[in-house]
Amino acid sequence: MTNALNEDYFPTVIVGAGCAGLTLAHELIGSKNFPCLLVDPQETRPEHAFSFWDDGHPNLALARSLAKKSWSKWEIKTFDRTVVKTSRSFSYSTVSSSSYEQHLTRNINTNNGIILKTKVTKLHKNDDKHKIETSSGKSFYTNNVFDSRPAQPSAKTLFQHFLGWEVSTVAPTFDDTMVTLMDFRVPQKEGFHFMYVLPYSKTSALIESTVYSDKILSSEWYENQITQYLKNFLRCTTYEIIYKEQGAIPLNKKDDVIPFGMPIGLNAGALRTSTGYAFSEIIHQVSSLAKQLKDEKEIGAVGPGYTKLENWMDKVLLDVLSLNPDLAPHIFSTILNTLKGDEFVRFMIGGCPLAIKLKIIRALPKPSFIGAALRSVSP
Numbered sequence: 001m002t003n004a005l006n007e008d009y010f011p012t013v014i015v016g017a018g019c020a021g022l023t024l025a026h027e028l029i030g031s032k033n034f035p036c037l038l039v040d041p042q043e044t045r046p047e048h049a050f051s052f053w054d055d056g057h058p059n060l061a062l063a064r065s066l067a068k069k070s071w072s073k074w075e076i077k078t079f080d081r082t083v084v085k086t087s088r089s090f091s092y093s094t095v096s097s098s099s100y101e102q103h104l105t106r107n108i109n110t111n112n113g114i115i116l117k118t119k120v121t122k123l124h125k126n127d128d129k130h131k132i133e134t135s136s137g138k139s140f141y142t143n144n145v146f147d148s149r150p151a152q153p154s155a156k157t158l159f160q161h162f163l164g165w166e167v168s169t170v171a172p173t174f175d176d177t178m179v180t181l182m183d184f185r186v187p188q189k190e191g192f193h194f195m196y197v198l199p200y201s202k203t204s205a206l207i208e209s210t211v212y213s214d215k216i217l218s219s220e221w222y223e224n225q226i227t228q229y230l231k232n233f234l235r236c237t238t239y240e241i242i243y244k245e246q247g248a249i250p251l252n253k254k255d256d257v258i259p260f261g262m263p264i265g266l267n268a269g270a271l272r273t274s275t276g277y278a279f280s281e282i283i284h285q286v287s288s289l290a291k292q293l294k295d296e297k298e299i300g301a302v303g304p305g306y307t308k309l310e311n312w313m314d315k316v317l318l319d320v321l322s323l324n325p326d327l328a329p330h331i332f333s334t335i336l337n338t339l340k341g342d343e344f345v346r347f348m349i350g351g352c353p354l355a356i357k358l359k360i361i362r363a364l365p366k367p368s369f370i371g372a373a374l375r376s377v378s379p
């Protein structure tokens with residue numbers, strides 16, 4: 001292992017070469033904090049969609065340029081109603097994780113950054129120098145360490161778990177102008193469950209069966225749900241499965257683990273716990289960090305991304321939904337119905353005006369939420 005400065009020294013070491021680690025290293029290219037060493041034991045990264053609400057922010061320019069498709073119309077469906085909203089100012093976009101991560105990896109490698117396939121095992125701090133130990137037996141020295149290892153979920157953690165198929169159909173099957181954020185017309189026995197449909201064209205879409213519960217289900221379970229959904233609601237029995245994606249996102253906030261350096265990404269609370277979205281927040285988080293590093297500012301801890309009130313509202317919402325999963329169709333369709341298209345996106349992005357949050361609070365069923373709100377503040 002060599003680098004331009006000294007065999008074992010890197011200006012920046014990043015623990016984890018996932019979305020946050022790669023994005024941070026990419027942002028630092030050309031600065032004196034580069035070359036970065038990224039350390040990650042994962043040999044291959046599974047392909048999946050990174051979907052995000054796009055408000056036109058310059059930090060999202062790269063993701064926007066690599067996006068597979070964007071939409072400005074979306075819906076939530078229940079057995080009782082279909083709520084459709086549109087926006088002129090915002091869009092919902094999706095980029096493939098492999099095209100995003102491969103783009104970053106290529107640029108990092110071309111600029112002499114190094115991604116080492118091993119595990120960080122220990123960090124020693126000595127004044128302003130850090131020593132990073134890895135399971136390969138090799139140690140590295142640096143002035144800046146960032147840690148993106150996600151926290152380990154605890155026993156009763158609530159997960160957003162899902163399996164998706166990208167399908168190609170012969171007959172036109174999808175309305176490719178509109179994303180189905182949630183279609184609740186599916187069995188609700190295993191926690192609250194919905195179908196998420198990203199229509200790439202009239203004949204291709206990602207269809208994901210998504211459940212919120214503490215029990216991850218067998219692949220066959222989600223696959224059976226998608227098959228039934230295609231047949232019963234999209235009237236489609238002839239299709240080819242192009243690829244599958246699967247995941248389980250723990251919706252807890254970080255456990256108390258001792259960080260190796262400054263936490264970033266999910267490890268720094270970038271996840272919006274009520275929705276499972278983190279991608280755009282990770283990009284904003286590490287872009288701001290990279291700017292501080294380049295400006296040689298004293299770096300403060302990375303913020304959680306969402307306001308205290310939003311985090312509290314998410315906690316209360318998840319508490320209500322864990323106890324009453326059957327309320328989910330009503331709650332989510334009511335939130336979308338109550339807000340204008342732009343207001344809904346501003347709420348989803350985070351940091352929205354209080355007036356939008358009050359609109360939501362006023363529209364939701366009071367008894368369940370008052371109980372959960374009281375539980376959230378009781379010791």
Ligand SMILES: Cc1cc2nc3c(=O)[nH]c(=O)nc-3n(C[C@H](O)[C@H](O)[C@H](O)COP(=O)(O)OP(=O)(O)OC[C@H]3O[C@@H](n4cnc5c(N)ncnc54)[C@H](O)[C@@H]3O)c2cc1C
Pocket residue numbers: 015016017018019020021039040041042048049050051052118119120121148149150245246247248249264265266267276277278279280282
């Ligand atoms: C399948 C899936 C789909 C998702 N889709 C979306 C989406 O559409 N939109 C959205 O906003 N969010 C989405 N998310 C949530 C979130 O955006 C992603 O989880 C994102 O990858 C988090 O980035 P991260 O860098 O914080 O963590 P990760 O990408 O998980 O990276 C952390 C890395 O740390 C490494 N690591 C762990 N231990 C060590 C160690 N000891 N030493 C070195 N490295 C270590 C791991 O191998 C891992 O690669 C999705 C998540 C999943 C799992």
